[in-house]
Amino acid sequence: MKIAVVLGTRPEIIKMAPVVRALEKQGIPFFILHTGQHYSYDLDRVFFEQLQLPAPAYNLEAGSGSHAEQTARILVSVEKVLQKEKPDVVLVQGDTNSVLAGALASVKLHIKVGHVEAGLRSYDRTMPEEINRVVADHCADYLFAPTEKAQQILLSEGIPQNSVFVTGNTIVDAVSQNLELAKENNRILESLELEPQGYFLVTLHRQENVDDVKRYTSILRGLHQASIDFNVPVIYPIHPRSRKRLAEFGIKADKLRFINPVDYFSFLQLERNARLILTDSGGVQEESCILKVPCVTLRDNTERPETLEAGSNVLAGTAAEKIVECARKMLGKPSDWHNPFGDGHAGERIVGIITGGRYG
Numbered sequence: 001m002k003i004a005v006v007l008g009t010r011p012e013i014i015k016m017a018p019v020v021r022a023l024e025k026q027g028i029p030f031f032i033l034h035t036g037q038h039y040s041y042d043l044d045r046v047f048f049e050q051l052q053l054p055a056p057a058y059n060l061e062a063g064s065g066s067h068a069e070q071t072a073r074i075l076v077s078v079e080k081v082l083q084k085e086k087p088d089v090v091l092v093q094g095d096t097n098s099v100l101a102g103a104l105a106s107v108k109l110h111i112k113v114g115h116v117e118a119g120l121r122s123y124d125r126t127m128p129e130e131i132n133r134v135v136a137d138h139c140a141d142y143l144f145a146p147t148e149k150a151q152q153i154l155l156s157e158g159i160p161q162n163s164v165f166v167t168g169n170t171i172v173d174a175v176s177q178n179l180e181l182a183k184e185n186n187r188i189l190e191s192l193e194l195e196p197q198g199y200f201l202v203t204l205h206r207q208e209n210v211d212d213v214k215r216y217t218s219i220l221r222g223l224h225q226a227s228i229d230f231n232v233p234v235i236y237p238i239h240p241r242s243r244k245r246l247a248e249f250g251i252k253a254d255k256l257r258f259i260n261p262v263d264y265f266s267f268l269q270l271e272r273n274a275r276l277i278l279t280d281s282g283g284v285q286e287e288s289c290i291l292k293v294p295c296v297t298l299r300d301n302t303e304r305p306e307t308l309e310a311g312s313n314v315l316a317g318t319a320a321e322k323i324v325e326c327a328r329k330m331l332g333k334p335s336d337w338h339n340p341f342g343d344g345h346a347g348e349r350i351v352g353i354i355t356g357g358r359y360g
Contacts, residue, residue, distance in 0.1 A: 203277075
């Protein structure tokens with residue numbers, strides 16, 4: 001058996017790392033195909049090095065562009081690699097254009113598809129991620145649902161029960177495997193002159209937020225006001241594309257502290273020690289829940305409803321006043337919720353299932 005691991009963004013690298021480690025541990029032949037959806041491999045190299053992953057066998061350098069252009073470039077290139085390598089199973093993770101292209105190329109070549117983090121739904125078809133995850137799920141032969149709620153969504157859509165497996169979320173594996181290592185080998189708080197519990201952490205990058213001048217302005221106004229009301233710095237590791245929009249729109253947010261994107265270990269430390277996290281990222285919603293740090297989601301919906309039910313997260317939307325109100329609400333709650341995303345062995349379960357039907 002040979003496995004192809006297709007990924008193209010930093011969150012995919014992080015969430016696929018436990019699967020790669022499990023493949024290595026069991027001696028299963030595999031190769032990594034890096035699409036380069038967000039960055040070139042050279043810019044992602046630090047993530048592979050920190051997570052002690054083998055370098056990708058293929059780097060497609062797909063780059064940016066419209067959704068159609070980017071997906072088409074990845075689709076054509078992935079197909080050529082799969083025709084050459086002839087893997088038995090292709091693994092994709094999440095909801096990116098790399099996932100969509102990887103799943104489509106595989107199913108067209110009659111290669112089995114495993115979708116890690118299957119069954120997530122925001123029910124908002126204006127989000128490109130929602131289209132990607134739905135299509136990937138309905139292409140897949142193995143659907144690795146992180147929770148029972150995700151499993152029920154898949155079954156309700158008519159996906160056969162014998163194709164769906166509740167494995168837990170590999171983000172729990174990633175956090176548990178890397179947290180202490182990050183603590184021992186990272187000085188990000190010291191370098192930024194921050195104290196534990198003395199700052200808010202922001203991630204904000206989704207197209208529907210940063211490409212819309214009204215939404216982006218309103219969110220940043222809310223973050224600016226939160227910094228004033230709670231008398232804490234707001235740290236925003238800003239993606240280059242978001243920084244470009246900030247300049248184009250001429251938005252001023254003097255109370256926000258913008259920093260360049262950081263490596264995974266640094267970001268884990270920033271998350272772990274934050275007083276509050278405000279984000280539009282699905283993965284960060286999960287990580288904050290696991291790390292027991294309260295979260296405010298800067299969106300109108302979420303495909304991680306488990307975080308809302310657990311009490312670790314609240315939806316604020318993008319209105320400035322609502323963001324401040326939700327921040328106050330979450331800061332007033334105890335961080336005693338239950339982690340709904342599993343026990344940290346999802347990667348092992350996924351590999352067990354695809355290599356021999358072992359499950360449990």
